[in-house]
Amino acid sequence: NxxxxxxxxxxxxxxxxxxxxxxxxxxxxxxxxxxxxxxxxxxxxxxxxxxxxxxxxxxxxxxxxxxxxxxxxxxxxxxxxxxxxxxxxxxxxxxxxxxxxxxxxxxxxxxxxxxxPQAASGQATPSRNKVIEGELIEHGPAPYQHKDDKQMSYFVTLKPEGGKPRTVWGVGLEDAMKDSNLKQGDQVRLEDLGTRPVVVQVIEEDGTVTDKTVNRREWSAQPVAPER
Incomplete structure:
Protein backbone atom coordinates (compact mmCIF):
# COMPACT_ATOMS: atom_id res chain seq x y z
CA ASN A 1 0.00 0.00 0.00
CA PRO A 117 25.69 29.36 -16.11
CA GLN A 118 24.86 33.05 -15.73
CA ALA A 119 27.02 33.48 -12.64
CA ALA A 120 29.91 32.02 -14.60
CA SER A 121 29.50 34.69 -17.28
CA GLY A 122 29.37 37.46 -14.67
CA GLN A 123 25.78 38.52 -15.36
CA ALA A 124 23.29 39.43 -12.69
CA THR A 125 20.67 36.77 -12.12
CA PRO A 126 17.28 38.10 -11.01
CA SER A 127 15.46 35.17 -9.42
CA ARG A 128 12.48 35.43 -11.76
CA ASN A 129 14.42 35.79 -14.98
CA LYS A 130 14.62 32.70 -17.07
CA VAL A 131 16.77 32.44 -20.14
CA ILE A 132 16.62 29.82 -22.87
CA GLU A 133 19.12 29.84 -25.73
CA GLY A 134 19.07 27.74 -28.87
CA GLU A 135 18.41 27.51 -32.58
CA LEU A 136 15.01 28.88 -33.64
CA ILE A 137 13.06 25.91 -35.02
CA GLU A 138 9.63 27.52 -35.44
CA HIS A 139 7.26 30.05 -33.91
CA GLY A 140 3.75 31.32 -34.46
CA PRO A 141 0.17 31.56 -33.18
CA ALA A 142 -1.56 28.27 -32.29
CA PRO A 143 -4.07 26.88 -29.81
CA TYR A 144 -2.26 26.34 -26.48
CA GLN A 145 -0.25 23.08 -26.49
CA HIS A 146 -1.55 22.61 -30.10
CA LYS A 147 -4.84 21.34 -28.66
CA ASP A 148 -7.84 22.54 -30.67
CA ASP A 149 -10.05 23.03 -27.61
CA LYS A 150 -7.57 25.42 -25.93
CA GLN A 151 -7.34 29.21 -26.17
CA MET A 152 -5.19 30.77 -28.88
CA SER A 153 -1.68 31.48 -27.68
CA TYR A 154 1.78 31.90 -29.23
CA PHE A 155 4.69 29.48 -29.17
CA VAL A 156 8.42 29.52 -29.82
CA THR A 157 10.42 26.30 -30.25
CA LEU A 158 14.18 26.46 -29.67
CA LYS A 159 16.76 23.69 -29.82
CA PRO A 160 19.52 24.23 -27.25
CA GLU A 161 22.97 23.06 -28.32
CA GLY A 162 23.22 19.33 -27.62
CA GLY A 163 19.71 19.23 -26.16
CA LYS A 164 16.15 18.42 -27.16
CA PRO A 165 13.87 21.10 -28.69
CA ARG A 166 11.89 23.06 -26.10
CA THR A 167 8.63 24.88 -26.75
CA VAL A 168 7.62 27.92 -24.71
CA TRP A 169 4.06 29.32 -24.71
CA GLY A 170 2.70 32.78 -23.98
CA VAL A 171 0.83 35.58 -25.74
CA GLY A 172 3.68 37.96 -24.88
CA LEU A 173 6.06 35.97 -27.10
CA GLU A 174 4.36 37.35 -30.22
CA ASP A 175 5.48 40.94 -29.52
CA ALA A 176 9.00 39.78 -28.65
CA MET A 177 9.34 37.84 -31.90
CA LYS A 178 7.86 40.69 -34.00
CA ASP A 179 10.33 43.16 -32.50
CA SER A 180 13.34 40.90 -33.06
CA ASN A 181 13.09 40.08 -36.82
CA LEU A 182 14.54 36.62 -36.12
CA LYS A 183 14.27 33.86 -38.68
CA GLN A 184 14.36 30.08 -38.65
CA GLY A 185 17.85 28.73 -37.97
CA ASP A 186 19.00 31.83 -36.03
CA GLN A 187 20.56 31.38 -32.60
CA VAL A 188 18.15 33.02 -30.17
CA ARG A 189 18.25 34.11 -26.53
CA LEU A 190 14.73 34.10 -25.08
CA GLU A 191 14.31 35.75 -21.68
CA ASP A 192 11.28 35.67 -19.40
CA LEU A 193 10.93 39.25 -18.09
CA GLY A 194 8.16 38.40 -15.63
CA THR A 195 4.62 39.73 -15.63
CA ARG A 196 3.69 43.37 -16.21
CA PRO A 197 0.28 45.05 -15.89
CA VAL A 198 -1.14 45.88 -19.32
CA VAL A 199 -4.45 47.44 -20.31
CA VAL A 200 -6.63 45.35 -22.61
CA GLN A 201 -10.04 46.08 -24.09
CA VAL A 202 -12.76 43.69 -22.99
CA ILE A 203 -16.16 43.38 -24.68
CA GLU A 204 -18.85 43.13 -22.00
CA GLU A 205 -22.01 41.03 -22.36
CA ASP A 206 -24.02 44.12 -23.33
CA GLY A 207 -21.57 44.90 -26.15
CA THR A 208 -19.81 47.83 -24.49
CA VAL A 209 -16.02 47.91 -24.54
CA THR A 210 -14.16 48.61 -21.30
CA ASP A 211 -10.47 48.85 -20.44
CA LYS A 212 -9.20 46.29 -17.93
CA THR A 213 -5.75 45.95 -16.41
CA VAL A 214 -4.39 42.40 -16.54
CA ASN A 215 -1.02 40.84 -15.82
CA ARG A 216 0.75 39.57 -18.92
CA ARG A 217 4.08 37.75 -19.06
CA GLU A 218 6.61 39.67 -21.14
CA TRP A 219 9.52 38.21 -23.08
CA SER A 220 12.57 39.48 -24.89
CA ALA A 221 14.00 37.67 -27.93
CA GLN A 222 17.51 38.57 -29.04
CA PRO A 223 19.91 37.07 -31.59
CA VAL A 224 22.90 35.36 -29.98
CA ALA A 225 26.23 36.52 -31.39
CA PRO A 226 28.31 33.52 -32.51
CA GLU A 227 31.33 32.91 -30.28
CA ARG A 228 34.63 33.88 -31.81
Missing part, protein backbone atom coordinates in the same frame (compact mmCIF):
# COMPACT_ATOMS: atom_id res chain seq x y z
CA UNK A 2 1.31 3.45 -0.93
CA UNK A 3 1.79 5.51 2.28
CA UNK A 4 1.14 8.67 0.21
CA UNK A 5 -2.53 7.64 -0.01
CA UNK A 6 -2.73 8.47 3.73
CA UNK A 7 -0.75 11.72 3.46
CA UNK A 8 -2.09 14.83 5.27
CA UNK A 9 -1.64 16.61 1.93
CA UNK A 10 -4.61 16.38 -0.43
CA UNK A 11 -2.26 17.10 -3.35
CA UNK A 12 0.01 14.18 -2.40
CA UNK A 13 -3.04 11.90 -2.05
CA UNK A 14 -4.32 12.90 -5.51
CA UNK A 15 -0.88 12.22 -7.01
CA UNK A 16 -0.74 8.82 -5.26
CA UNK A 17 -4.14 7.90 -6.75
CA UNK A 18 -2.92 9.05 -10.19
CA UNK A 19 0.20 6.86 -9.86
CA UNK A 20 -1.86 3.89 -8.71
CA UNK A 21 -4.26 4.17 -11.67
CA UNK A 22 -1.68 5.07 -14.34
CA UNK A 23 -0.45 2.14 -16.49
CA UNK A 24 3.25 3.18 -16.47
CA UNK A 25 6.01 2.72 -13.95
CA UNK A 26 7.35 5.82 -12.18
CA UNK A 27 10.68 5.38 -14.00
CA UNK A 28 8.90 5.43 -17.38
CA UNK A 29 6.81 8.45 -16.35
CA UNK A 30 9.92 10.38 -15.27
CA UNK A 31 11.64 9.55 -18.56
CA UNK A 32 8.73 10.84 -20.67
CA UNK A 33 8.57 14.61 -21.31
CA UNK A 34 4.96 14.23 -22.48
CA UNK A 35 3.73 12.41 -19.38
CA UNK A 36 5.69 14.67 -17.01
CA UNK A 37 4.01 17.58 -18.80
CA UNK A 38 0.59 16.01 -18.19
CA UNK A 39 1.52 15.57 -14.54
CA UNK A 40 2.51 19.25 -14.34
CA UNK A 41 -0.81 20.31 -15.90
CA UNK A 42 -2.74 18.17 -13.41
CA UNK A 43 -0.80 19.49 -10.42
CA UNK A 44 -1.47 23.12 -11.43
CA UNK A 45 -5.21 22.36 -11.54
CA UNK A 46 -5.09 20.44 -8.25
CA UNK A 47 -3.11 23.06 -6.33
CA UNK A 48 -5.78 25.64 -7.25
CA UNK A 49 -8.68 23.28 -6.49
CA UNK A 50 -7.29 22.14 -3.11
CA UNK A 51 -5.49 25.32 -1.91
CA UNK A 52 -3.03 22.84 -0.36
CA UNK A 53 -0.15 24.59 1.44
CA UNK A 54 1.05 21.67 3.55
CA UNK A 55 4.80 20.96 3.89
CA UNK A 56 4.17 17.61 2.18
CA UNK A 57 2.68 19.35 -0.88
CA UNK A 58 5.60 21.81 -0.96
CA UNK A 59 8.14 18.98 -0.81
CA UNK A 60 6.46 17.08 -3.64
CA UNK A 61 6.20 20.17 -5.88
CA UNK A 62 9.84 21.08 -5.20
CA UNK A 63 11.00 17.60 -6.22
CA UNK A 64 9.01 17.56 -9.48
CA UNK A 65 9.86 21.19 -10.41
CA UNK A 66 13.41 20.08 -11.25
CA UNK A 67 11.94 18.48 -14.40
CA UNK A 68 11.74 21.03 -17.26
CA UNK A 69 8.66 19.50 -18.93
CA UNK A 70 6.77 19.33 -15.63
CA UNK A 71 7.75 22.88 -14.66
CA UNK A 72 6.81 24.45 -18.02
CA UNK A 73 3.43 22.66 -18.03
CA UNK A 74 2.78 23.63 -14.40
CA UNK A 75 3.53 27.30 -15.13
CA UNK A 76 1.39 27.23 -18.27
CA UNK A 77 -1.43 25.70 -16.23
CA UNK A 78 -1.27 28.58 -13.74
CA UNK A 79 -1.16 31.13 -16.58
CA UNK A 80 -4.26 29.53 -18.15
CA UNK A 81 -6.06 29.84 -14.80
CA UNK A 82 -5.11 33.53 -14.60
CA UNK A 83 -6.32 34.15 -18.15
CA UNK A 84 -9.71 32.71 -17.22
CA UNK A 85 -10.18 35.18 -14.34
CA UNK A 86 -8.17 38.16 -15.60
CA UNK A 87 -11.26 40.40 -15.85
CA UNK A 88 -12.23 39.87 -12.19
CA UNK A 89 -9.76 41.60 -9.83
CA UNK A 90 -11.09 39.77 -6.75
CA UNK A 91 -10.65 36.38 -8.44
CA UNK A 92 -7.09 37.35 -9.44
CA UNK A 93 -6.35 38.26 -5.79
CA UNK A 94 -7.76 34.92 -4.62
CA UNK A 95 -5.63 33.10 -7.18
CA UNK A 96 -2.54 35.05 -6.05
CA UNK A 97 -3.10 33.78 -2.49
CA UNK A 98 -3.79 30.19 -3.55
CA UNK A 99 -0.76 29.94 -5.86
CA UNK A 100 1.69 31.94 -3.71
CA UNK A 101 3.49 28.87 -2.31
CA UNK A 102 3.73 27.14 -5.70
CA UNK A 103 4.99 30.30 -7.46
CA UNK A 104 7.72 30.73 -4.82
CA UNK A 105 8.80 27.12 -5.36
CA UNK A 106 9.01 27.68 -9.14
CA UNK A 107 11.08 30.83 -8.61
CA UNK A 108 13.44 29.14 -6.13
CA UNK A 109 14.02 26.15 -8.41
CA UNK A 110 14.56 28.36 -11.47
CA UNK A 111 16.90 30.68 -9.58
CA UNK A 112 18.98 27.63 -8.67
CA UNK A 113 18.84 26.05 -12.15
CA UNK A 114 19.56 29.22 -14.11
CA UNK A 115 22.03 30.97 -11.81
CA UNK A 116 24.96 28.61 -12.41
Missing amino acids: DPDLQSPSELVRLEAQWRRDFPMSEADVSASDTVMGLRGEDHAVWIIATDDKTPEAAAMLTAYMENDSYREAFKSGLETAYRQVENWPQAVQDLDQITEMAVKIVQQVEARLYSA
Whole structure:
Protein backbone atom coordinates (compact mmCIF):
# COMPACT_ATOMS: atom_id res chain seq x y z
CA ASN A 1 0.00 0.00 0.00
CA ASP A 2 1.31 3.45 -0.93
CA PRO A 3 1.79 5.51 2.28
CA ASP A 4 1.14 8.67 0.21
CA LEU A 5 -2.53 7.64 -0.01
CA GLN A 6 -2.73 8.47 3.73
CA SER A 7 -0.75 11.72 3.46
CA PRO A 8 -2.09 14.83 5.27
CA SER A 9 -1.64 16.61 1.93
CA GLU A 10 -4.61 16.38 -0.43
CA LEU A 11 -2.26 17.10 -3.35
CA VAL A 12 0.01 14.18 -2.40
CA ARG A 13 -3.04 11.90 -2.05
CA LEU A 14 -4.32 12.90 -5.51
CA GLU A 15 -0.88 12.22 -7.01
CA ALA A 16 -0.74 8.82 -5.26
CA GLN A 17 -4.14 7.90 -6.75
CA TRP A 18 -2.92 9.05 -10.19
CA ARG A 19 0.20 6.86 -9.86
CA ARG A 20 -1.86 3.89 -8.71
CA ASP A 21 -4.26 4.17 -11.67
CA PHE A 22 -1.68 5.07 -14.34
CA PRO A 23 -0.45 2.14 -16.49
CA MET A 24 3.25 3.18 -16.47
CA SER A 25 6.01 2.72 -13.95
CA GLU A 26 7.35 5.82 -12.18
CA ALA A 27 10.68 5.38 -14.00
CA ASP A 28 8.90 5.43 -17.38
CA VAL A 29 6.81 8.45 -16.35
CA SER A 30 9.92 10.38 -15.27
CA ALA A 31 11.64 9.55 -18.56
CA SER A 32 8.73 10.84 -20.67
CA ASP A 33 8.57 14.61 -21.31
CA THR A 34 4.96 14.23 -22.48
CA VAL A 35 3.73 12.41 -19.38
CA MET A 36 5.69 14.67 -17.01
CA GLY A 37 4.01 17.58 -18.80
CA LEU A 38 0.59 16.01 -18.19
CA ARG A 39 1.52 15.57 -14.54
CA GLY A 40 2.51 19.25 -14.34
CA GLU A 41 -0.81 20.31 -15.90
CA ASP A 42 -2.74 18.17 -13.41
CA HIS A 43 -0.80 19.49 -10.42
CA ALA A 44 -1.47 23.12 -11.43
CA VAL A 45 -5.21 22.36 -11.54
CA TRP A 46 -5.09 20.44 -8.25
CA ILE A 47 -3.11 23.06 -6.33
CA ILE A 48 -5.78 25.64 -7.25
CA ALA A 49 -8.68 23.28 -6.49
CA THR A 50 -7.29 22.14 -3.11
CA ASP A 51 -5.49 25.32 -1.91
CA ASP A 52 -3.03 22.84 -0.36
CA LYS A 53 -0.15 24.59 1.44
CA THR A 54 1.05 21.67 3.55
CA PRO A 55 4.80 20.96 3.89
CA GLU A 56 4.17 17.61 2.18
CA ALA A 57 2.68 19.35 -0.88
CA ALA A 58 5.60 21.81 -0.96
CA ALA A 59 8.14 18.98 -0.81
CA MET A 60 6.46 17.08 -3.64
CA LEU A 61 6.20 20.17 -5.88
CA THR A 62 9.84 21.08 -5.20
CA ALA A 63 11.00 17.60 -6.22
CA TYR A 64 9.01 17.56 -9.48
CA MET A 65 9.86 21.19 -10.41
CA GLU A 66 13.41 20.08 -11.25
CA ASN A 67 11.94 18.48 -14.40
CA ASP A 68 11.74 21.03 -17.26
CA SER A 69 8.66 19.50 -18.93
CA TYR A 70 6.77 19.33 -15.63
CA ARG A 71 7.75 22.88 -14.66
CA GLU A 72 6.81 24.45 -18.02
CA ALA A 73 3.43 22.66 -18.03
CA PHE A 74 2.78 23.63 -14.40
CA LYS A 75 3.53 27.30 -15.13
CA SER A 76 1.39 27.23 -18.27
CA GLY A 77 -1.43 25.70 -16.23
CA LEU A 78 -1.27 28.58 -13.74
CA GLU A 79 -1.16 31.13 -16.58
CA THR A 80 -4.26 29.53 -18.15
CA ALA A 81 -6.06 29.84 -14.80
CA TYR A 82 -5.11 33.53 -14.60
CA ARG A 83 -6.32 34.15 -18.15
CA GLN A 84 -9.71 32.71 -17.22
CA VAL A 85 -10.18 35.18 -14.34
CA GLU A 86 -8.17 38.16 -15.60
CA ASN A 87 -11.26 40.40 -15.85
CA TRP A 88 -12.23 39.87 -12.19
CA PRO A 89 -9.76 41.60 -9.83
CA GLN A 90 -11.09 39.77 -6.75
CA ALA A 91 -10.65 36.38 -8.44
CA VAL A 92 -7.09 37.35 -9.44
CA GLN A 93 -6.35 38.26 -5.79
CA ASP A 94 -7.76 34.92 -4.62
CA LEU A 95 -5.63 33.10 -7.18
CA ASP A 96 -2.54 35.05 -6.05
CA GLN A 97 -3.10 33.78 -2.49
CA ILE A 98 -3.79 30.19 -3.55
CA THR A 99 -0.76 29.94 -5.86
CA GLU A 100 1.69 31.94 -3.71
CA MET A 101 3.49 28.87 -2.31
CA ALA A 102 3.73 27.14 -5.70
CA VAL A 103 4.99 30.30 -7.46
CA LYS A 104 7.72 30.73 -4.82
CA ILE A 105 8.80 27.12 -5.36
CA VAL A 106 9.01 27.68 -9.14
CA GLN A 107 11.08 30.83 -8.61
CA GLN A 108 13.44 29.14 -6.13
CA VAL A 109 14.02 26.15 -8.41
CA GLU A 110 14.56 28.36 -11.47
CA ALA A 111 16.90 30.68 -9.58
CA ARG A 112 18.98 27.63 -8.67
CA LEU A 113 18.84 26.05 -12.15
CA TYR A 114 19.56 29.22 -14.11
CA SER A 115 22.03 30.97 -11.81
CA ALA A 116 24.96 28.61 -12.41
CA PRO A 117 25.69 29.36 -16.11
CA GLN A 118 24.86 33.05 -15.73
CA ALA A 119 27.02 33.48 -12.64
CA ALA A 120 29.91 32.02 -14.60
CA SER A 121 29.50 34.69 -17.28
CA GLY A 122 29.37 37.46 -14.67
CA GLN A 123 25.78 38.52 -15.36
CA ALA A 124 23.29 39.43 -12.69
CA THR A 125 20.67 36.77 -12.12
CA PRO A 126 17.28 38.10 -11.01
CA SER A 127 15.46 35.17 -9.42
CA ARG A 128 12.48 35.43 -11.76
CA ASN A 129 14.42 35.79 -14.98
CA LYS A 130 14.62 32.70 -17.07
CA VAL A 131 16.77 32.44 -20.14
CA ILE A 132 16.62 29.82 -22.87
CA GLU A 133 19.12 29.84 -25.73
CA GLY A 134 19.07 27.74 -28.87
CA GLU A 135 18.41 27.51 -32.58
CA LEU A 136 15.01 28.88 -33.64
CA ILE A 137 13.06 25.91 -35.02
CA GLU A 138 9.63 27.52 -35.44
CA HIS A 139 7.26 30.05 -33.91
CA GLY A 140 3.75 31.32 -34.46
CA PRO A 141 0.17 31.56 -33.18
CA ALA A 142 -1.56 28.27 -32.29
CA PRO A 143 -4.07 26.88 -29.81
CA TYR A 144 -2.26 26.34 -26.48
CA GLN A 145 -0.25 23.08 -26.49
CA HIS A 146 -1.55 22.61 -30.10
CA LYS A 147 -4.84 21.34 -28.66
CA ASP A 148 -7.84 22.54 -30.67
CA ASP A 149 -10.05 23.03 -27.61
CA LYS A 150 -7.57 25.42 -25.93
CA GLN A 151 -7.34 29.21 -26.17
CA MET A 152 -5.19 30.77 -28.88
CA SER A 153 -1.68 31.48 -27.68
CA TYR A 154 1.78 31.90 -29.23
CA PHE A 155 4.69 29.48 -29.17
CA VAL A 156 8.42 29.52 -29.82
CA THR A 157 10.42 26.30 -30.25
CA LEU A 158 14.18 26.46 -29.67
CA LYS A 159 16.76 23.69 -29.82
CA PRO A 160 19.52 24.23 -27.25
CA GLU A 161 22.97 23.06 -28.32
CA GLY A 162 23.22 19.33 -27.62
CA GLY A 163 19.71 19.23 -26.16
CA LYS A 164 16.15 18.42 -27.16
CA PRO A 165 13.87 21.10 -28.69
CA ARG A 166 11.89 23.06 -26.10
CA THR A 167 8.63 24.88 -26.75
CA VAL A 168 7.62 27.92 -24.71
CA TRP A 169 4.06 29.32 -24.71
CA GLY A 170 2.70 32.78 -23.98
CA VAL A 171 0.83 35.58 -25.74
CA GLY A 172 3.68 37.96 -24.88
CA LEU A 173 6.06 35.97 -27.10
CA GLU A 174 4.36 37.35 -30.22
CA ASP A 175 5.48 40.94 -29.52
CA ALA A 176 9.00 39.78 -28.65
CA MET A 177 9.34 37.84 -31.90
CA LYS A 178 7.86 40.69 -34.00
CA ASP A 179 10.33 43.16 -32.50
CA SER A 180 13.34 40.90 -33.06
CA ASN A 181 13.09 40.08 -36.82
CA LEU A 182 14.54 36.62 -36.12
CA LYS A 183 14.27 33.86 -38.68
CA GLN A 184 14.36 30.08 -38.65
CA GLY A 185 17.85 28.73 -37.97
CA ASP A 186 19.00 31.83 -36.03
CA GLN A 187 20.56 31.38 -32.60
CA VAL A 188 18.15 33.02 -30.17
CA ARG A 189 18.25 34.11 -26.53
CA LEU A 190 14.73 34.10 -25.08
CA GLU A 191 14.31 35.75 -21.68
CA ASP A 192 11.28 35.67 -19.40
CA LEU A 193 10.93 39.25 -18.09
CA GLY A 194 8.16 38.40 -15.63
CA THR A 195 4.62 39.73 -15.63
CA ARG A 196 3.69 43.37 -16.21
CA PRO A 197 0.28 45.05 -15.89
CA VAL A 198 -1.14 45.88 -19.32
CA VAL A 199 -4.45 47.44 -20.31
CA VAL A 200 -6.63 45.35 -22.61
CA GLN A 201 -10.04 46.08 -24.09
CA VAL A 202 -12.76 43.69 -22.99
CA ILE A 203 -16.16 43.38 -24.68
CA GLU A 204 -18.85 43.13 -22.00
CA GLU A 205 -22.01 41.03 -22.36
CA ASP A 206 -24.02 44.12 -23.33
CA GLY A 207 -21.57 44.90 -26.15
CA THR A 208 -19.81 47.83 -24.49
CA VAL A 209 -16.02 47.91 -24.54
CA THR A 210 -14.16 48.61 -21.30
CA ASP A 211 -10.47 48.85 -20.44
CA LYS A 212 -9.20 46.29 -17.93
CA THR A 213 -5.75 45.95 -16.41
CA VAL A 214 -4.39 42.40 -16.54
CA ASN A 215 -1.02 40.84 -15.82
CA ARG A 216 0.75 39.57 -18.92
CA ARG A 217 4.08 37.75 -19.06
CA GLU A 218 6.61 39.67 -21.14
CA TRP A 219 9.52 38.21 -23.08
CA SER A 220 12.57 39.48 -24.89
CA ALA A 221 14.00 37.67 -27.93
CA GLN A 222 17.51 38.57 -29.04
CA PRO A 223 19.91 37.07 -31.59
CA VAL A 224 22.90 35.36 -29.98
CA ALA A 225 26.23 36.52 -31.39
CA PRO A 226 28.31 33.52 -32.51
CA GLU A 227 31.33 32.91 -30.28
CA ARG A 228 34.63 33.88 -31.81
